[in-house]
Amino acid sequence: MAITPPENRLWWKEPIHGIELGWVIIAFLWGLFMFFFMIAWHFIGQQNLSTETYRIQPWRFADKVEAFADEYQVVDENGEPVFENGVPVVRPPAGGDAYYLARLWEFWPILELQKGQSYRLHLSSADWQHGLSIQPTNINISVHPGYMHVINITPTETGDFGVICNEYCGIGHHNMTGRIRVVD
């Protein structure tokens, strides 16, 4: 019994039953397959989170995002800068750099991206940890203060996407959202 010492003192010399051995082999091969599939996806897949990361002072990053927003803010037909809910709408150059700031409790600014264009999205936090969750497409990435994560991202569908904070960040956590718009 499992609660008594093995009767056969030399239990390690007992042969392994065929059923057990078969399953051990199948499970082992499956594990091996899953391991190699992760590597394979780096070659065959289009969804591999970039790991490019830089150390940066949170305030310095906030400055960069401000400068980026000033430079690329969308202007309407009268030449007026466009805001939505009081937040600037910013259109980074297609194929270029975009900056996105997470802070208590918003994602800033509103980004307007072009479908099918690739962006280098620079992501960091001004204060605590936050979670970038782009919905409904369901992309979820952690955001740390002091680390600037550069993500290569290419939207494949148009529309308004919600950005929701999914790392608990204090009492305003459930009010922390942002918006990414993808246009043709």
Add this chain to the structure above:
Amino acid sequence: MTAVNEGTYAGSGVQAEYRTCRFTGLKIERNAEILIRVNAVAAVVFLAWGGLLGLLVALTRWPAIQLLDAELFYLVLTGHGANVLVFWIIFFEVAVLYFAAAVLLNTRLAAPKFAWLGFALMIVGALMANYAVLRGDSSVMFTSYPPMMASHWFYLSLILFAVGALVAVCCFFATLVVAKEEGTYEGSVPLVTFGAITAAIIAVFTIASGAIILIPTWLWSLGLISEIDSLMYKLVWWGFGHSSQQINVSAHVAIWYAIAAMVLGAKPLSEKVSRMAFFMYILFLQLASAHHLLAEPGLSETWKIVNTSYMMYLAVLGSMIHGLTVPGAIEAAQRRNGYTRGAFEWLTKAPWGNPAFSGMFMSLVMFGFIGGITGVILGTEQLNILMHNTLYVPGHFHGTVVAGTTLAFMAATYILVPLFFGRDIVWPTLAKWQPYLFGIGAGGISLFMMGAGTLGVSRRHWDLALTDAVHAFEYPPAAYLMMALNGIFGVLASIGGALFVIIVVASILFGRKLDGPDAKLTFPLHDRSRESVATYGSHATLKLPGTIILVAIFFTAFVLYYFVNWMYLSELWLLR
């Protein structure tokens, strides 16, 4: 368990008081018995309290009810995590360790004074943590990621609790040494004890990681250290947070084997394979903090892939092996007990009315199908991005730690109470239903949280409707349905949990005393469990068609679900 022959025994100059259990033939020493009792009782108290907080959380996340206000919600959620995940589980595990060492090896508990010291530290730590949380300035979740800071009491309480647990683990190891030196068993330790040793070894590593990260964080909260790096914290913290889950797995797998042995007379198919599977946990799960960091900046792909899988998922392999050997041992035993018709008579005629068995078997099935498969999916480098920090994550671990570990511990309690308190279980009909209520409830909350997570709903989040957010976003109606169902099954699980606590407390206080010479257990142990104490090695029956079918179903589900998730991933925006 009742005493037939009380007596003192003096070995190596140490006085110890023993009695022999009439139902199992095990020799039980007084100190071991008392410490098992107090730790188990403390565990149940924290389960009751933490479970109540869990119900409040579930009712708040049910959008139509949204019971608590936001501030209280985050406070209660922090309390829920700490009380159930840490205090309930670890107190119970200490009881299991003492059982597996002192009782199963027929020996005395080494250093009972230290065991009491450990217990006292754990109690102080647990109470202090609740104090810190209830003060309202420590609603940081049990993971307490900096730079968010809790009251210094919070970190100190966890440190005290961890030190207490470490003392208990040391008493466990010392007891093994005593047993060996006094020659209280022959040959190798029983498989269940082996599983407990696995758990204890992992516990040492775990507690060390906890100390490495919590002590500086505590000093930081006192203003003595200026900064804690948020990424480094997560890395080391999960060395603690994840390995502690491996303690749970080792402990509840050991309990599966123990219950199968005690209720059905099952013995391992082969000692070698089962022990090897435990051993894999020791070798390959320590550094699994990696799969909590797949969506973080600053860590390379190679690091992520190697550390989540150790090249070939050897720890997962360990669990998959138990997934065959445990039902296999049960099938073999049941066939020997005479249930040989068809592929499944052994299962259909199993003692489903015995809560120890039904709880154990549901734990086995749900841990594998719900907790296990989803854990591998979550821990796959690229797939993680689909559900990182969504409700999928709590969905997954309610499959492992609630439907798996907690249900297994509940099942074990139905055996522990008669054995160590000498009282029979009261209200057999209620007791019979309890594992089903709790199991179905726990399975339900796991599945519905996973459903909501698949739809992108954030974990640890008070307001699904995002009412006061700057930029509105609407989750699909299905997400609301999932959260309502989660609430309903949360209520079901809570009823099951409350029943458990009431039955256990009532049995301990008012259960029929089992001291007459012909006292019988309401939920009997296996007839031959007493004689088998002296016999049995590996099992010989080799025809296990039922187990093969079950395992085949499991494997098919695993493979299909694995590829479904890759399909989801391939539809995502491109990340290159």
